[in-house]
Amino acid sequence: MNFVKVKNYQQMSRQAANIISAQVIVKPNCVLGLATGSTPVGAYKQLIEWCKKGDVDFSSVVSVNLDEYVGLDGSNDQSYRYFMNENLFKGINILPENTFVPSGIAQNIEEECKNYDQHIKDLGGIDLQLLGIGVDGHIGFNEPADCFEKNTHLVKLHESTIEANSRFFENKEDVPKEAVTMGMMSIMQAKKILLIANGKNKEEILNKALFGPVTPQIPASILQLHNDLTVIYSEE
Numbered sequence: 495m496n497f498v499k500v501k502n503y504q505q506m507s508r509q510a511a512n513i514i515s516a517q518v519i520v521k522p523n524c525v526l527g528l529a530t531g532s533t534p535v536g537a538y539k540q541l542i543e544w545c546k547k548g549d550v551d552f553s554s555v556v557s558v559n560l561d562e563y564v565g566l567d568g569s570n571d572q573s574y575r576y577f578m579n580e581n582l583f584k585g586i587n588i589l590p591e592n593t594f595v596p597s598g599i600a601q602n603i604e605e606e607c608k609n610y611d612q613h614i615k616d617l618g619g620i621d622l623q624l625l626g627i628g629v630d631g632h633i634g635f636n637e638p639a640d641c642f643e644k645n646t647h648l649v650k651l652h653e654s655t656i657e658a659n660s661r662f663f664e665n666k667e668d669v670p671k672e673a674v675t676m677g678m679m680s681i682m683q684a685k686k687i688l689l690i691a692n693g694k695n696k697e698e699i700l701n702k703a704l705f706g707p708v709t710p711q712i713p714a715s716i717l718q719l720h721n722d723l724t725v726i727y728s729e730e
């Protein structure tokens with residue numbers, strides 16, 4: 495594991511953006527696994543800037559996102575599809591048809607999950623997976639559980655996740671209670687993983703996840719078993 499501690503959010507974002515652009519430069523038709531949340535916003539801003547300057551070209555890149563709330567369609571400003579369009583896709587030259595986010599409104603969620611996994615397989619897997627970490631140790635929306643879930647699946651969000659994400663909603667009651675998330679298999683089969691975290695409130699869980707026992711009670715702890723993991727952490 496490559497653990498990098500940096501001074502502030504800006505440095506974390508810049509370094510993450512550097513790693514992502516390096517991936518795109520080395521393999522222009524790479525598959526990027528992308529994440530939502532407040533942590534990656536700065537990295538996405540940086541990528542938009544570099545793309546506008548012509549330093550990085552996303553025209554052959556394919557992206558697959560980790561997760562989506564159940565019940566929200568892409569036009570809902572709280573959906574992760576909307577988030578990705580606004581915070582990254584609109585600002586770079588990726589082709590909209592090459593961006594994939596699981597559907598939270600599929601008639602048959604089980605089928606949607608299966609198709610999502612198959613799609614990732616058909617793409618040849620993920621070259622670089624970007625991850626944040628939840629205060630309960632979740633990655634994507636893989637919440638603490640008795641076992642690691644392998645495949646894309648429907649998940650009930652834990653109270654701490656609903657609480658943490660309520661900051662983006664008008665009322666806590668508006669936070670969806672369920673989500674669809676990529677499972678551990680697609681994440682762990684990514685050739686490279688980049689985990690970014692910032693803020694004192696992430697320090698304890700990050701320590702447990704990276705240096706404690708590997709346990710599904712702390713889903714991110716499985717990342718210790720990956721052989722190309724980079725973690726960038728800023729306390730600020």
Ligand code: PGA
Nearest residue numbers: 531532533534626627628
């Ligand atoms: P955050 O979320 O970036 O908004 O802190 C991280 C996560 O829940 O994975």
